[in-house]
Amino acid sequence: xxxxxxxxxxxxxxxxxxxxxxxxxxxxxxxxxxxxxxxxxxxxxxxxxxxxxxxxxxxxxxxxxxxxxxxxxxxxxxxxxxxxxxxxxxxxxxxxxxxxxxxxxxxxxxxxxxxxxxxxxxxxxxxxxxxxxxxxxxxxxxxxxxxxxxxxxxxxxxxxxxxxxxxxxxxxxxxxxxxxxxxxxxxxxxxxxxxxxxxxxxxxxxxxxxxxxxxxxxxxxxxxxxxxxxxxxxxxxxxxxxxxxxxxxxxxxxxxxxxxxxxxxxxxxxxxxxxxxxxxxxxxxxxxxxxxxxxxxxxxxxxxxxxxxxxxxxxxxxxxxxx
Numbered sequence: 001x002x003x004x005x006x007x008x009x010x011x012x013x014x015x016x017x018x019x020x021x022x023x024x025x026x027x028x029x030x031x032x033x034x035x036x037x038x039x040x041x042x043x044x045x046x047x048x049x050x051x052x053x054x055x056x057x058x059x060x061x062x063x064x065x066x067x068x069x070x071x072x073x074x075x076x077x078x079x080x081x082x083x084x085x086x087x088x089x090x091x092x093x094x095x096x097x098x099x100x101x102x103x104x105x106x107x108x109x110x111x112x113x114x115x116x117x118x119x120x121x122x123x124x125x126x127x128x129x130x131x132x133x134x135x136x137x138x139x140x141x142x143x144x145x146x147x148x149x150x151x152x153x154x155x156x157x158x159x160x161x162x163x164x165x166x167x168x169x170x171x172x173x174x175x176x177x178x179x180x181x182x183x184x185x186x187x188x189x190x191x192x193x194x195x196x197x198x199x200x201x202x203x204x205x206x207x208x209x210x211x212x213x214x215x216x217x218x219x220x221x222x223x224x225x226x227x228x229x230x231x232x233x234x235x236x237x238x239x240x241x242x243x244x245x246x247x248x249x250x251x252x253x254x255x256x257x258x259x260x261x262x263x264x265x266x267x268x269x270x271x272x273x274x275x276x277x278x279x280x281x282x283x284x285x286x287x288x289x290x291x292x293x294x295x296x297x298x299x300x301x302x303x304x305x306x307x308x309x310x311x312x313x314x315x316x317x318x319x320x321x322x323x
Contacts, residue, residue, distance in 0.1 A: 025146070055152075075100060144193075
């Protein structure tokens with residue numbers, strides 16, 4: 001993959017220790033969970049084991065909560081967090097217990113009277129409970145909102161993980177009802193949107209705030225990839241990253257029960273039909289090539305009626321499955 005000059009500058013300038021939050025983002029099924037478990041094994045980095053999902057909805061609705069110097073309004077924010085992400089707050093915070101009344105009083109006493117301060121207070125408390133100095137979050141779709149994440153958390157650092165979209169498509173198909181992806185063309189455009197939006201917004205951030213990493217590069221040389229990430233974060237590399245604690249939730253992350261599988265790449269070569277490969281590359285071939293992924297076809301764009309039919313098909317199946 002060609003050097004990303006923006007990343008090169010970022011790593012070079014990240015020579016001091018940061019204490020800002022760390023966000024792991026990317027298209028779903030791109031290996032973000034693997035990186036999450038690796039980084040949370042670092043002695044300074046706290047990452048909950050799930051996905052928050054409530055940052056963007058809460059910030060969009062911030063005006064509906066009124067004056068956040070009022071205890072009852074802080075409590076309302078926490079209640080909405082819990083309504084949206086109860087499982088995350090109950091099971092994925094390993095340094096604290098999420099009790100709305102106790103936490104609301106604590107945040108109010110600390111003078112945390114903005115949405116940013118409330119979220120920072122929550123994740124910071126969890127980090128301290130784990131004996132960690134920094135907090136982070138892994139929620140893939142935040143890659144579509146990087147400019148807002150940095151606006152709300154100016155000292156944040158973003159790690160955008162990118163995986164070959166053809167392997168992403170196979171993984172999406174395995175959980176198609178979770179992601180609403182029912183054909184290859186739609187999977188290609190879905191992946192492309194996440195990758196290109198993240199790259200476009202990341203290119204506008206200050207040096208030291210945004211790093212792109214390929215999932216395949218982590219698989220092929222874990223130590224080298226993790227050293228690069230630590231350099232970017234301004235953290236010392238620690239061997240614990242290589243011996244990270246595996247997930248205990250077999251249903252959610254079965255691959256994390258096993259050692260890292262260096263061959264968990266290029267599955268599309270044997271599991272995709274020639275038609276699927278042609279369709280995917282016709283839709284997102286340029287994005288694949290930009291990130292160093294070789295094409296198998298000329299990647300000629302499909303005729304408009306076929307593209308339209310595939311979009312209609314995906315929307316129809318989504319609608320039908322929701323009935």
